[in-house]
Amino acid sequence: MTWLELSFKEWQRRPLRTSVTATGVAIAVAALFSLLSFQRGYREGIRSELDRLGAHVLVVPKGCPYDAASIALHGASWPCYLKQRYLEEVRGVTGVAIAAPVFMAAVYDADGYQTVYLGVETNILTLKRGWRISGRSAEHDNELLIGAEAARRLGWRIGETVRLPGLRDQSGTVAGILAPTGGADDTFIHLRLGAAQRLFKHTNELTHILVRLADPEQLDHAVSQLRGCDAGLAMNVVPLAHVFRTIQSLVNSTRLLLGCIALVALLVAGTGVSNTILMAIAERGRDIGVLRAIGASRGDVFRLFWLETIQVCLSGAIAGVGMAFLAARHLETWVRSKLPFAPTDALLQWQWWIVGVCVVCAIALGCAAGFLPAWRAAHVPPTVAIRAGRGLA
Amino acid sequence: MLLLAFRNLVRRPLRSALAVSGLASAVAVLACLSAFGDGYRRALSTEVDRMGLQMMLVPLGCPYDAAARVLKGKTLDSSLPESALEEARRDPAVAVAAPLLMAALARPNQGRADMWVGLDKTALALKPWWRVEAGDGWFGDDNAVILGCDAAEVEMRKPGDRFYSPETGQELRVAGVLERSGTSDDSMFFVPLRTAQRMFGQTNRLTAVAIRLRDPALLRQARDRLQGVSGAQVVTPTEMMGTFVNLVGAVRTLLLSIVLVAVTVGVLGVFNTLLAAVVERANELSVMRAIGASRSQIVGLITTEALLLTGAGTAAGIVLAVVVGQGVESMVKQFVPLAPAEPLLSLTAATLAQCVGLGAAAGVSAGLYPAWRASRRQPADASKAE
Numbered sequence: 001m002t003w004l005e006l007s008f009k010e011w012q013r014r015p016l017r018t019s020v021t022a023t024g025v026a027i028a029v030a031a032l033f034s035l036l037s038f039q040r041g042y043r044e045g046i047r048s049e050l051d052r053l054g055a056h057v058l059v060v061p062k063g064c065p066y067d068a069a070s071i072a073l074h075g076a077s078w079p080c081y082l083k084q085r086y087l088e089e090v091r092g093v094t095g096v097a098i099a100a101p102v103f104m105a106a107v108y109d110a111d112g113y114q115t116v117y118l119g120v121e122t123n124i125l126t127l128k129r130g131w132r133i134s135g136r137s138a139e140h141d142n143e144l145l146i147g148a149e150a151a152r153r154l155g156w157r158i159g160e161t162v163r164l165p166g167l168r169d170q171s172g173t174v175a176g177i178l179a180p181t182g183g184a185d186d187t188f189i190h191l192r193l194g195a196a197q198r199l200f201k202h203t204n205e206l207t208h209i210l211v212r213l214a215d216p217e218q219l220d221h222a223v224s225q226l227r228g229c230d231a232g233l234a235m236n237v238v239p240l241a242h243v244f245r246t247i248q249s250l251v252n253s254t255r256l257l258l259g260c261i262a263l264v265a266l267l268v269a270g271t272g273v274s275n276t277i278l279m280a281i282a283e284r285g286r287d288i289g290v291l292r293a294i295g296a297s298r299g300d301v302f303r304l305f306w307l308e309t310i311q312v313c314l315s316g317a318i319a320g321v322g323m324a325f326l327a328a329r330h331l332e333t334w335v336r337s338k339l340p341f342a343p344t345d346a347l348l349q350w351q352w353w354i355v356g357v358c359v360v361c362a363i364a365l366g367c368a369a370g371f372l373p374a375w376r377a378a379h380v381p382p383t384v385a386i387r388a389g390r391g392l393a
Numbered sequence: 394m395l396l397l398a399f400r401n402l403v404r405r406p407l408r409s410a411l412a413v414s415g416l417a418s419a420v421a422v423l424a425c426l427s428a429f430g431d432g433y434r435r436a437l438s439t440e441v442d443r444m445g446l447q448m449m450l451v452p453l454g455c456p457y458d459a460a461a462r463v464l465k466g467k468t469l470d471s472s473l474p475e476s477a478l479e480e481a482r483r484d485p486a487v488a489v490a491a492p493l494l495m496a497a498l499a500r501p502n503q504g505r506a507d508m509w510v511g512l513d514k515t516a517l518a519l520k521p522w523w524r525v526e527a528g529d530g531w532f533g534d535d536n537a538v539i540l541g542c543d544a545a546e547v548e549m550r551k552p553g554d555r556f557y558s559p560e561t562g563q564e565l566r567v568a569g570v571l572e573r574s575g576t577s578d579d580s581m582f583f584v585p586l587r588t589a590q591r592m593f594g595q596t597n598r599l600t601a602v603a604i605r606l607r608d609p610a611l612l613r614q615a616r617d618r619l620q621g622v623s624g625a626q627v628v629t630p631t632e633m634m635g636t637f638v639n640l641v642g643a644v645r646t647l648l649l650s651i652v653l654v655a656v657t658v659g660v661l662g663v664f665n666t667l668l669a670a671v672v673e674r675a676n677e678l679s680v681m682r683a684i685g686a687s688r689s690q691i692v693g694l695i696t697t698e699a700l701l702l703t704g705a706g707t708a709a710g711i712v713l714a715v716v717v718g719q720g721v722e723s724m725v726k727q728f729v730p731l732a733p734a735e736p737l738l739s740l741t742a743a744t745l746a747q748c749v750g751l752g753a754a755a756g757v758s759a760g761l762y763p764a765w766r767a768s769r770r771q772p773a774d775a776s777k778a779e
Binding site for chain 2: 017269
């Protein structure tokens with residue numbers, strides 16, 4: 001019988017106790033795993049979401065730029081508007097390569113579905129380099145370019161004349177469908193700027209302007225230029241890199257706290273493991289004595305119990321990672337409902353290194369939790385152990 | 394029965410202690426967190442109430458960020474032109490509009506930054522609690538400075554003393570020292586607005602304009618009008634508080650869920666301990682049954698043991714929370730945006746009740762299966778057990 005087989009014996013001897021202990025480790029590891037994948041997913045999600053926007057700077061009406069950035073990214077109705085003449089001023093600023101005006105409005109239809117309409121000019125195509133359009137973009141006032149997800153939900157095809165959801169007695173022709181981008185664009189309906197403004201009765205008003213700079217390195221200079229232009233006092237110039245940095249620092253600041261608490265969970269699991277092994281040693285006092293009597297060294301006994309501990313922790317870790325995978329979808333929806341500025345991408349993004357970290361943590365936990373009991377077992381003289389029988393420890 | 398349950402637990406001191414300590418650390422974190430959440434909300438609203446204003450005009454940029462900086466006394470990157478103040482004062486709904494200029498002077502040697510605030514007389518109307526502990530209630534001349542009580546302590550100055558600010562080359566005279574207010578005002582240096590503008594090279598610039606309205610019901614109209622002031626935007630304290638409470642709430646929910654994980658793991662530990670006790674004492678339990686103990690009495694015994702264990706864990710956890718609470722608080726304050734100056738951790742009766750309730754629920758649920766198992770022992774099993 002090998003060492004490993006011997007240490008597996010405990011599972012057969014006390015299946016319930018051992019599995020409860022392993023479950024404790026598993027829950028703690030699952031929490032750690034989800035936490036680590038969440039940290040990564042949130043950061044990557046925000047980064048790729050900002051990348052997809054294709055702009056370096058967002059010009060929005062007065063108000064919190066983070067709220068504004070969030071609305072621009074996810075689609076909603078805006079509380080206030082920019083005047084269209086600001087656009088010319090923005091375009092006049094040196095360093096601005098493309099300034100794409102956008103008018104965004106969200107309407108709800110009877111079923112509670114939100115439909116987001118976006119009025120854009122054709123220069124949006126130069127910003128959104130990742131867009132693949134089947135058909136063509138909206139070139140006439142009643143033409144629409146719809147996102148893949150919206151097309152799927154509404155069942156629209158190219159060339160079809162459709163009634164616009166959420167708007168009474170309005171119709172348009174589907175000119176093109178956007179290939180899936182993985183972002184919020186998939187759910188938007190794009191119109192021509194003028195058409196959207198007329199539709200929502202906000203002529204000569206915009207909700208935001210997407211600005212792409214000729215040289216992203218000159219961001220700070222361009223931003224101060226934009227703030228300094230005549231319209232600069234009536235609008236908010238938001239460099240997206242700053243938004244990313246702020247949200248990032250916010251997430252980072254919580255990371256330590258979350259990590260500490262996950263550590264507490266692991267610690268609690270560790271005391272459970274220690275306890276279980278202590279019980280096992282107490283119960284198997286006679287076995288230990290016999291083992292020692294037939295020639296097992298202290299090291300051998302130590303090794304046996306240590307292996308047992310690590311094995312419990314390791315199976316806990318594997319079960320925990322499995323649990324985290326199974327629960328990921330529910331967890332994701334739950335976290336999303338709680339979180340401000342949640343990106344549309346998957347929030348929980350796991351990677352092999354995260355699995356590695358979890359397994360290493362569990363093994364370290366096993367080593368620490370098993371050390372004292374195993375040492376104790378190894379240092380009981382064989383005669384005492386045999387005599388004590390079940391009363392050891 | 395209580396005594397018997399207690400003796401049973403003490404029989405295995407190490408085992409019981411481990412189970413208790415696991416649960417205790419989880420409960421300690423839980424108590425800290427829920428106390429923190431309550432304390433944060435309360436401290437924030439006191440701080441906002443004390444400001445005595447209904448609106449704030451701040452420069453463009455994130456108004457929440459800006460308001461947080463003004464509240465915490467940090468310098469803003471951008472400033473308002475003084476014309477914004479005139480426009481605000483012209484508005485019919487505005488009762489008081491007080492200009493503020495804030496600047497931070499870094500003192501790297503002492504590892505802190507001094508906050509200087511420039512005010513004019515209108516500020517008094519917005520700060521009814523402004524009470525002077527010693528000296529004059531207001532700046533007598535341009536070179537007067539009024540110190541917050543902590544600032545006076547650090548600088549070791551009394552009213553009438555001279556005060557030289559080397560960074561700005563300004564010679565000042567201490568006119569008064571403020572009473573302790575419990576807000577960030579305690580550590581500030583107040584000077585007349587013009588002096589502050591001169592000291593920090595911000596002629597005709599302001600950091601913010603604090604506004605009180607004639608009637609709070611006019612808030613919406615006044616807000617729409619003032620939103621039009623060029624280069625400025627309006628923030629209301631309620632909006633501000635809402636955002637922070639939301640943000641902190643989101644983080645808190647995440648934290649709480651992980652704490653619950655820890656508690657669950659602790660409960661599993663208690664479960665295991667009890668189960669082992671039941672298995673070990675199988676013989677004893679049979680004997681108890683044989684001498685007339687009923688099933689429900691056995692269930693009661695094991696449940697009492699479970700409650701004792703979790704009770705001890707909860708109590709130890711709460712004690713731990715009280716002991717390490719201060720350390721946790723100072724750590725949390727570094728990370729939370731707009732951490733108010735007041736103590737955040739407040740162990741209220743509600744928090745305690747919550748922890749104790751959770752502990753009891755944990756005890757009952759952890760003891761359920763072992764108790765049931767213990768009660769299945771037949772008196773006749775007694776000799777068969779070993």
